[in-house]
Amino acid sequence: MPHSIISNICEGVAICQEACPVDCINLSNGINNKGKNFYFIEFTKCIDCGVCLAVCPVKGAVIPDERPDLQNTSQ
Ligand code: SF4
Ligand code: SF4
Known part of the structure; x- marks a missing residue:
């Protein structure tokens, strides 16, 4: 299953x-x-x-689940 970045938890460290x-x-x-x-x-x-989940330093920013409701994909 794809992973998701929770938009409001991500700190943009990249x-x-x-x-x-x-x-x-x-x-x-x-x-x-x-x-x-x-x-x-x-x-x-x-x-x-x-x-991505392993390297992200921000707790809870990446989850091993497809959650389009929590991940904003606006470009
Ligand atoms: S490493 Fe974590 S905090 Fe940084 S951009 Fe990726 S998801 Fe966001
Ligand atoms: S690093 Fe994260 S986003 Fe990239 S392929 Fe692996 S699980 Fe998917």
Whole structure:
């Protein structure tokens, strides 16, 4: 199952983007509730490897689940 980045928890550090083996993590155009630029995962490209979840330093920002209701994909 694709992973999701919870838009309002992400702090825009981008460690996940650099680590993703299939380059499916993108910067959104939006600002979240923390006032940060946030990233999102392209569900159709994600291969469910778990690397983003392992490297993200922000607790709860990445979850191993497809949650379009929590991940804003505005570009
Ligand atoms: S999900 Fe984590 S590593 Fe990726 S941009 Fe957000 S805070 Fe940074
Ligand atoms: S689970 Fe793997 S493929 Fe999917 S977004 Fe995270 S690092 Fe990329």
